[in-house]
Amino acid sequence: MNGCRRGMDRVGGWKDSVVGAVVLPALVLLGGCRLEDRETRPDPPVAQALGQVALMPNGIGGSPPEVYAALGRPYRDSAFHLSQGKRLYEWFGCQACHADGQGGSGPSLIDGWWNYGPDLPTLYTTIHDGRPGGMPAFRDRMTRDQIWQLAAYVQAMGAYTGSLAAPGRSDRPQTRPAENRLPAASAPLR
Amino acid sequence: MRIRPLPSLALLLLCGGCAGWQSALDPQGPSAQALGQLLHGFVLVLAAIWLAVLVVLAVALRRRSRATPQAADRHAGIAVGTACVATVLVITGLTLASYVTTRVISAGAEAPLVVRVRALQWWWEVTYPGEAGPDVVTANEIRIPAGRPVRIELSAADVIHSFWVPNLAGKQDLIPGRDNVLTLTARQPGQYRGQCAEFCGMQHAHMAFMVIAEPPEAFAAWRAAQQADSAAPAGAEEAFGRRVFEQKPCGACHTVRGTEAKGTNGPDLTHLASRATLAAGMLPMTRGALAAWIADPQTIKPGNNMPMVPLTPAELQAVSAWLATLR
Numbered sequence: 001m002n003g004c005r006r007g008m009d010r011v012g013g014w015k016d017s018v019v020g021a022v023v024l025p026a027l028v029l030l031g032g033c034r035l036e037d038r039e040t041r042p043d044p045p046v047a048q049a050l051g052q053v054a055l056m057p058n059g060i061g062g063s064p065p066e067v068y069a070a071l072g073r074p075y076r077d078s079a080f081h082l083s084q085g086k087r088l089y090e091w092f093g094c095q096a097c098h099a100d101g102q103g104g105s106g107p108s109l110i111d112g113w114w115n116y117g118p119d120l121p122t123l124y125t126t127i128h129d130g131r132p133g134g135m136p137a138f139r140d141r142m143t144r145d146q147i148w149q150l151a152a153y154v155q156a157m158g159a160y161t162g163s164l165a166a167p168g169r170s171d172r173p174q175t176r177p178a179e180n181r182l183p184a185a186s187a188p189l190r
Numbered sequence: 191m192r193i194r195p196l197p198s199l200a201l202l203l204l205c206g207g208c209a210g211w212q213s214a215l216d217p218q219g220p221s222a223q224a225l226g227q228l229l230h231g232f233v234l235v236l237a238a239i240w241l242a243v244l245v246v247l248a249v250a251l252r253r254r255s256r257a258t259p260q261a262a263d264r265h266a267g268i269a270v271g272t273a274c275v276a277t278v279l280v281i282t283g284l285t286l287a288s289y290v291t292t293r294v295i296s297a298g299a300e301a302p303l304v305v306r307v308r309a310l311q312w313w314w315e316v317t318y319p320g321e322a323g324p325d326v327v328t329a330n331e332i333r334i335p336a337g338r339p340v341r342i343e344l345s346a347a348d349v350i351h352s353f354w355v356p357n358l359a360g361k362q363d364l365i366p367g368r369d370n371v372l373t374l375t376a377r378q379p380g381q382y383r384g385q386c387a388e389f390c391g392m393q394h395a396h397m398a399f400m401v402i403a404e405p406p407e408a409f410a411a412w413r414a415a416q417q418a419d420s421a422a423p424a425g426a427e428e429a430f431g432r433r434v435f436e437q438k439p440c441g442a443c444h445t446v447r448g449t450e451a452k453g454t455n456g457p458d459l460t461h462l463a464s465r466a467t468l469a470a471g472m473l474p475m476t477r478g479a480l481a482a483w484i485a486d487p488q489t490i491k492p493g494n495n496m497p498m499v500p501l502t503p504a505e506l507q508a509v510s511a512w513l514a515t516l517r
Contacts, residue, residue, distance in 0.1 A: 038392075038493065040488045040492050040493050041486070041488035041489060041492065041498060042498075044498070044500060047498070047500065048500065087495070091443070091455045092442070140437060140438065140439065140442075141439050141442035142439055142442070142497075143439060143497040143498065143499055143500070145497070146497055171366055171367065
């Protein structure tokens, strides 16, 4: 019985190597064809619920809305949302105070120090409601999912852990490490 | 020979595509005319060569040669030599014709009207630098005086686009960080449709615009009207709509001159209702289409950069009523 099986293995040997050398790598490459889902239109009730951030009384740290977990924590791990966040960073004039993340009249976003903590609910609230010391509120200028996209981009910008998702590369010269070279801790700052 | 009715009808239907408001085969300006002549010249010459090759091939297949081997070699030499000389002549001729046409269409013009066109995902910003008075900024519609050359200065904000009005001129790319120029003239008043001709993302197919050529007097009147600020709201509903527009995120991206709305990320809406279409040629400019677009832009044109702003039904009614009065 054993000998018989070994014999069959030998017969199928060349087929196995074809499978190993050609078919399997081709199948692996096929995986690259998958297009990332782009959620361009959150359902209105979902968009409404995205504003229900429960922050600690001191305004630092908190939990995201329940719908955020139900959506599969989309913003930080989606290249589409991060790219939208990057566009919104320019559209809404963040560069005027924070430059390309290095900071100016506003604090730096890539030096590892967060005045109010680096978690998404806090960043969302900072952008939505503003903070004392000059950070304006954007609640009347952006929609809720736009604020989530921007918060995720800002968090990714100064993250000290790696991520598989990064926004598209800039066309203009970089003034800081490109987003796909994050985390900031492992990339030279200048 | 019996003529088959169905395929002939289908061919006739295809001919219908040759005319119309977006066709390179219906030239309405000198630039498009030169390109059309070049195209017809190429088609004629190449069709003649194709027919000649087929005739020679048919003769060669039917005739049995009774020549001696030496004579056959000589005949082959003559045939190859003739073909080489003809090829060189034809290619030289067509290259010269192509060069002359390029010279003609890229020549500048005397005293042109200058229009700046900036392409964005997925719409066109059109600026008329002020000759007397402020700049006129509009979107997705280029008004030009018929008969006067127009110098179109092209730039892009995000990715590469291509400006193409087939009835008036050839294609010209809009490239981020580089300024291109295209000069075109519309001989007759009329409406010509244009379209982005370089794949630029999800809504590339819905990135159209209109070129409207008018008599010079009508163009001057239009330009003067566009320089004015937006009209004051006519009634209570319009006034409420304007207030909503200023206070909600609308005003963060759109400018309506004469109001608090001063955003520059989206199209200038000061004289929105004077345009023929909405959303880069997708919808007709009606109050209903405006309301549908504002209520859910991501279903009409998925992926575009206008978010779905939550509005109550009353706010939506008022905003679309006000926008429909911005003539």
